[in-house]
Amino acid sequence: MNFENFRKTFFSLALLGLALLALYALWLRYEVRPTTRDGKVKADIVQVSPDVGGWVSSVLVRDNQAVKKGDVLLVIDQSRYQLARDEAEENLETQQTSLAQAIRENNRNHNLSTEVDTETIERGQEKVDLLKLAVAQAKTALGVAQLNLDRTVLRAPVNGIVSNMTLQPGDYLTAGHGIMAMVDTDSLRVEGYFEETKIPAVHVGDKAEVRLMGVADPIEGHVESIAAGVVDREREDAPNTLDNVNPSFTWVRLAQRIPVRIAIDHVPDNLPLIVGTTATIDIEPRPGEPSVRRSWPW
Amino acid sequence: MIDELDVFGTYMPAALVWAIIGGILAYITRLALQRLPLERFLWQTGLLDLALFFLFWWGVSALADILLPFVVAH
Numbered sequence: 001m002n003f004e005n006f007r008k009t010f011f012s013l014a015l016l017g018l019a020l021l022a023l024y025a026l027w028l029r030y031e032v033r034p035t036t037r038d039g040k041v042k043a044d045i046v047q048v049s050p051d052v053g054g055w056v057s058s059v060l061v062r063d064n065q066a067v068k069k070g071d072v073l074l075v076i077d078q079s080r081y082q083l084a085r086d087e088a089e090e091n092l093e094t095q096q097t098s099l100a101q102a103i104r105e106n107n108r109n110h111n112l113s114t115e116v117d118t119e120t121i122e123r124g125q126e127k128v129d130l131l132k133l134a135v136a137q138a139k140t141a142l143g144v145a146q147l148n149l150d151r152t153v154l155r156a157p158v159n160g161i162v163s164n165m166t167l168q169p170g171d172y173l174t175a176g177h178g179i180m181a182m183v184d185t186d187s188l189r190v191e192g193y194f195e196e197t198k199i200p201a202v203h204v205g206d207k208a209e210v211r212l213m214g215v216a217d218p219i220e221g222h223v224e225s226i227a228a229g230v231v232d233r234e235r236e237d238a239p240n241t242l243d244n245v246n247p248s249f250t251w252v253r254l255a256q257r258i259p260v261r262i263a264i265d266h267v268p269d270n271l272p273l274i275v276g277t278t279a280t281i282d283i284e285p286r287p288g289e290p291s292v293r294r295s296w297p298w
Numbered sequence: 299m300i301d302e303l304d305v306f307g308t309y310m311p312a313a314l315v316w317a318i319i320g321g322i323l324a325y326i327t328r329l330a331l332q333r334l335p336l337e338r339f340l341w342q343t344g345l346l347d348l349a350l351f352f353l354f355w356w357g358v359s360a361l362a363d364i365l366l367p368f369v370v371a372h
Binding site: 004007008009011012015016018019022023025026029030033035037209211213214216218280282 | 299300301302304309311313338339340341342345346348349351352353355356357359360363367369370
């Protein structure tokens with residue numbers, strides 16, 4: 001009887017130990033490993049807008065077309081800006097002519113200084129100085145007119161892909177108003193929202209394995225940076241007023257999530273990276289890096 | 299590492315699916331072991347169910363992590 005009791009205790013404890021061991025392995029795999037299913041492919045979006053207004057005379061790109069930095073996107077009707085430039089040029093010539101005449105008069109006055117009174121000489125000198133300034137101003141005005149004319153040719157500000165563009169020749173554009181979005185393809189990256197409990201295991205430079213939905217081969221990358229902060233949702237920040245802190249909710253609390261930026265090192269062949277698509281991110285902690293002691297589930 | 303599975307358009311956490319498979323495997327194994335005189339070896343036969351379930355859950359999940367990356371649709 002005693003032997004059977006011992007046997008029962010032994011096997012029971014052994015099974016309990018096995019169950020706990022398996023549970024521990026599962027917990028390490030799913031709760032401790034820095035991994036998130038909340039990743040997104042991201043890129044900087046440039047809102048392209050014209051610097052001068054006017055009719056669109058020609059559109060040289062189509063929706064979803066890849067362009068290089070500096071490529072012409074569209075041309076705004078140039079007639080008005082061409083005329084403005086001509087006017088500025090003519091104005092400059094006028095001022096230059098006046099200046100030449102003033103200089104001649106001034107020289108004459110100086111040569112006849114014994115017969116011309118001092119006031120007239122000074123007046124002549126003043127006229128020359130003012131007209132020199134007027135010429136400089138006219139030159140600047142010509143520069144501005146030329147700049148406006150140049151800006152009628154709208155160029156791609158970054159390497160990227162034109163997106164959401166429905167512009168047609170004949171549309172009227174207002175300076176400063178966005179007309180299309182460009183996805184800056186040089187800034188393509190993956191961003192993952194990691195629970196704050198997993199952040200201590202994430203270090204800049206760690207290898208990251210990114211899987212897009214439905215794609216078998218992973219994208220390889222590394223942790224580029226970790227966000228320095230997220231908004232405190234318990235408190236509204238309004239200056240010069242009393243603090244507005246939410247009532248406490250102490251029973252259930254959820255981990256905040258912190259954006260972690262993953263730089264892309266290698267993309268599987270032929271895989272297009274589309275901004276906004278969902279990604280699962282696994283981070284491989286490097287052995288021997290300085291680490292934070294992490295708590296158990298408390 | 300595979301963290302989610304597509305079940306007819308709904309992406310589920312892989313751990314949940316592995317747990318269901320582990321549970322079924324544990325149930326089948328338990329049926330097969332029904333004939334053994336377990337009560338002579340254990341204080342509580344439920345302990346075996348518990349251990350089998352967690353072991354299968356962990357086993358399926360570890361196996362999937364190793365094998366699934368090699369499974370390609372076409």
